[in-house]
Amino acid sequence: MMKFLIRPTIYMMLALSLSACGDAEETELKAWMDAEQKQAKAVIPKISPPKVYTPFSYAGKGEIEPFDPAKLLVVLARLKAASSNGIKAPNLDRPREALEAFPMDTLVMVGTIEKNKMVYGLVQVDKTVYQVKLGAYMGQNLGLITKISENEIEIKETVQDAAGDWIERQAKLELQEAKK
DSSP, X not given: OHHHHHHHHHHHHHHHHHHHHHHHHHHXXXXXXXXXXXXXXXXXXXXXXXXXXXXOOOGGGGSOOTTOHHHHHHHHHHXXXXXXXXXXXXXXXXXXXXXXXXXXXXXXXXXXXXXXXXXXXXXXXXXXXXXXXXXXXXXXXXXXXXEEOXXXXXXXXXXXXXXXXXXXXXXXXXXXXXXX
């Protein structure tokens, strides 16, 4: 019977000794935290005063609105009259030629060739070489070939400006030296 009493007594003493150790450390920790909390001061910065709001008054209230359709039509008519240079719209219904699918900066003149007393330009795109003649089209801006010489191909491009009018501009494709 003694055996049954010894075991619970040992467990009880062990539990009491462990709980005594924990209380002392916990009490000491709480005391330190309280002392630190009393010494700590909270610093709260002052809030700056709000900016004074000054309302904006729109001075153009009685004037014509800048995006009024009537005003825009007058300005567009004035621009059209000033830039009217007599160029008709190009024929957009004609069949497209092969080189019209490529932008001008991808086209490279690599030479010329003469057949039956007619000079043809040799134009390379990617790795394909095309023969072009006077009156042919190339580039994406309706570029009409106006002159072919040994060193360059002159092109007249027809494009629309911001007002919707057709204008002509000159472009050239110069002979490129062989890449080594």
